[in-house]
Amino acid sequence: NPSTEDIVKVIEQSQCKRAIILPNNKNILMASEQAASIVDAEAIVIPTKSIPQGIAALFQYDEGSSLEDNKAHMETALETIQSGSLTFAVRDTKIDGVEIKKDEFMGLAEDKIVISDADEFAALQGLLKQLLTDDSEILTVITGKDATQAVTDELSEWLEESYPDLEVELHDGGQPIYNYLLSVE
Numbered sequence: 001n002p003s004t005e006d007i008v009k010v011i012e013q014s015q016c017k018r019a020i021i022l023p024n025n026k027n028i029l030m031a032s033e034q035a036a037s038i039v040d041a042e043a044i045v046i047p048t049k050s051i052p053q054g055i056a057a058l059f060q061y062d063e064g065s066s067l068e069d070n071k072a073h074m075e076t077a078l079e080t081i082q083s084g085s086l087t088f089a090v091r092d093t094k095i096d097g098v099e100i101k102k103d104e105f106m107g108l109a110e111d112k113i114v115i116s117d118a119d120e121f122a123a124l125q126g127l128l129k130q131l132l133t134d135d136s137e138i139l140t141v142i143t144g145k146d147a148t149q150a151v152t153d154e155l156s157e158w159l160e161e162s163y164p165d166l167e168v169e170l171h172d173g174g175q176p177i178y179n180y181l182l183s184v185e
Contacts, residue, residue: 011043012041046078050111052081056078082184083181085107086108089105121155132184138167139159139169142172145175
């Protein structure tokens with residue numbers, strides 16, 4: 001997690017006049033707000049708590065608009081997104097009633113662990129069953145550097161069979177730690 005100083009350095013090194021900070025993690029929100037308040041540039045913080053929220057906010061950015069107008073549009077986009085992620089456990093624990101074993105796959109809806117399973121596809125499927133509703137229109141799946149083609153293919157087939165009206169977008173993100181990042185609109 002970057003510190004306030006880290007965020008300030010990036011803004012100052014960019015020599016920008018205006019900055020929009022997307023924390024993409026609830027643990028970085030406070031450092032982001034502090035950085036925005038002390039940099040010389042005009043800066044705002046969009047309170048994104050996940051990478052999918054950050055991407056959704058970025059789609060609303062309009063170079064010709066003021067920071068305040070951009071902030072309003074970007075924050076509105078956050079209200080329409082549900083995000084999820086699939087990663088792995090580094091130790092045995094129990095959180096929010098979910099029993100987690102080291103090296104199992106954990107599914108997070110927003111920032112809450114909702115499933116843990118030794119089988120990656122089962123964990124992904126269980127997570128998506130919690131994220132997707134009858135009103136869901138678009139699912140964006142961003143695969144990480146450790147995602148396997150076999151699981152991604154299995155996911156695509158299952159989604160096509162189980163949610164035929166859902167538009168699914170697959171992107172190779174190459175991100176570490178999170179095999180899958182999910183955004184539901």
